[in-house]
Amino acid sequence: MESAPQTPTTAAAGDVLRVADLPGRGRGLVAARNVREGEVLLSEPPVLLYPSTLSSLASYCSACFRSLPAAATTPCASCRAAAFCFPACAAASHPRLLCAALSHGGGAALAAAAPTEAIQEPLLFLLSAYSLPEPTLRSILSLSSAPPPPPGAQDAAGLHAAVAALAPPHMLPRGFSADLTAALLAKDRGNSFAIMEPYRTGMSLELLKARAYAVYPRASLFNHDCLPNACHFDYPDRPGPGNTDIVVRALHDIPEGREVCISYFAANWRYADRQRRLLEDYGFRCECDRCQVESQWKDDDDDNNGDDGDDTMEEEGEDDAGDRGDDGMEEEEGDDATDGDDDFPHAYFFVRYLCDNEGCWGMLAPLPPSPNGDLSHVFECNLCGKLRKEEDAMPDEGTSGMVH
Ligand SMILES: C[S@@+](CC[C@H](N)C(=O)[O-])C[C@H]1O[C@@H](n2cnc3c(N)ncnc32)[C@H](O)[C@@H]1O
Incomplete structure (x- = not known):
């Protein structure tokens, strides 16, 4: 890079x-x-938008992250795990490495590599970030880095190995390396904004979670x-662009x-x-x-x-x-x-x-x-x-x- x-x-x-x-x-x-x-x-x-967890794929459009309508969603033609709210979102699609990882073993490989939400978030980030064109990836690398996580808090080497195992090698970008993965994770921790689930009157705000993260x-x-x-x-659920x-x-x-x-x-x-x-x-x-x-x-x-x-x-x-x-x-x-x-x-x-x-x-x-x-x-x-x-x-x- x-x-x-x-x-x-x-x-x-x-x-x-x-x-x-x-x-x-x-x-x-x-x-x-x-x-x-x-x-x-x-x-x-955003230059990067990714789902917060694997379960959020079932609730939010994988392109625009609006709440999915109860009926008539369009599943991703490749992975079948992601869904889109409108044909235009299906055409825009979702990150190609994430799509490939969701297709791998019918989705079982990604679920096995990321059994907890704490691992899913950084892994979904990496699969999405490594799908970006190189100039966009470099713009993310120009942001300030979070300090290293405390020992045991985030296994950058393990996450790197998971990306390498889930993504087809020919789809990985030039410069893909454990160091680049660690650098990207530091940008994610230091710069990603949460896009929250929709608030409904009377719900406990303490239970409100992120539906997606964005850079x-x-x-x-x-x-x-x-x-x-x-x-x-x-305003993720508002109509229009x-x-x-x-x-x-x-x-x-x-x-x-x-x-x-x-x-x-x-x-x-x-x-x-x-x-x-x-x-x-x-x-x-x-x-x-x-x-x-x-x-x-x-x-x-x-x-x-x-x-x-x-x-x-x-x-x-x-x-x-x-x-x-x-x-x-x-x-x-x-x-x-x-x-x-x-x-x-x-x-x-x-x-x-x-x-x-x-x-x-x-x-x-x-x-x-x-x-x-x-x-x-x-x-x-x-x-x-x-x-x-x-x-x-x-x-x-x-x-x-x-x-x-
Ligand atoms: C999201 S970045 C903000 C932009 C950053 N200052 C830069 O140069 O790109 C967060 C980093 O900015 C710095 N920062 C933010 N607020 C600060 C403050 N109140 N005092 C000192 N440093 C701060 C810290 O280094 C922090 O990790």
């Missing part, structure tokens, strides 16, 4: 974001102009902040030059859990404003009623700096929830931007401004889809699941 291409550091005309090198945190995305709350900062199609090269450049100024949405595009919107106004960050997991996680996750999975210690405040708390202050095992993406990680220094929140809008609260100066953030649907802890972002520039004042949750009017934010209840 040749060396990875360089990421351009300039913004294309019309782009809201530009790529910048930020000391101690690698590349990041910075507002190329003043941004208003709710604005769409990025809408990007978006530009969205992978967002660094993390525990008080993000943007969050991402997916682009249903698997990632959409990133501003939570509030962002001045030109400020770094735009998302949170890599639900924002209600407590300090120790956030730090552990960021160090282990992304290789950095977070020194954001919120972490600086919470690092001063006594251990028993650091209480959390939320579910910290419930993250919606598996992505990126590393160090601090840039020109941000804060998330722009406190200086923008006064609110009773923050007044005089020295221990928890960020309460306002949680009142306004954390979903109050029981057990959800998704992030609320304003809907985009209208074409004539009017702000929406309606907030949408990126996990359960709840819409909440701005005036319905309840200061006393909004922080009930928060770390304090």
Whole structure:
């Protein structure tokens, strides 16, 4: 495999974001102009989309990952294991190495090689990634790598051997090697976004799983902040093209030059859990404003009623700096929830931007401004889809699941 291409550091005309090198945190995305709350900062199609588990093949179209209709699906003519929702999706098909692996021994070989969901996810990733054209594979290799997994957590050599055994040799790309497999797995761990199963009213969000994972090269450049100024949405079941595009919107106004960050997991996680996750999975210690405040708390202050095992993406990680220094929140809008609260100066953030649907802890972002520039004042949750009017934010209840 040749060396990875360089990421351009300039913004294309019309782009809201530009790529910048930020000391101690690698590349990041910075507002190329003043941004208003709710604005769409990025809408990007995936370069790679793969099923989360073998069982998800029965529930979701293998091309567009919409929920399969109960009747009249089209099975893949080659493997018969994957299904498509429309003839157009069947024509688009699914990754050729994955299709070959699903055909191998009538599908039994893949099931035997990946008996658990923990093995299926990386194996389905590899079979899909190795099906990509070489330039696309190289664009994935240009992304930042997750740190090595703890011993015993991921058997890269075993996964490589499984790909070699399942895929016909003539279909394997140039450069196929154990090192390349290990490098790709590090990109998957550091950059894949989960596309979630559909949420239905009343269902437990704790049980909500990923239907698929996707890699978006530009969205992978967002660094993390525990008080993000943007969050991402997916709308996999919406009609029309682009249903698997990632959409990133501003939570509030962002001045030109400020770094735009998302949170890599639900924002209600407590300090120790956030730090552990960021160090282990992304290789950095977070020194954001919120972490600086919470690092001063006594251990028993650091209480959390939320579910910290419930993250919606598996992505990126590393160090601090840039020109941000804060998330722009406190200086923008006064609110009773923050007044005089020295221990928890960020309460306002949680009142306004954390979903109050029981057990959800998704992030609320304003809907985009209208074409004539009017702000929406309606907030949408990126996990359960709840819409909440701005005036319905309840200061006393909004922080009930928060770390304090
Ligand atoms: C998905 S990538 C984000 C883009 C990345 N900075 C790059 O150069 O490609 C995740 C990686 O970015 C770095 N990173 C993200 N957020 C950070 C933060 N708050 N402080 C320091 N490093 C961070 C870590 O190295 C992490 O593994």
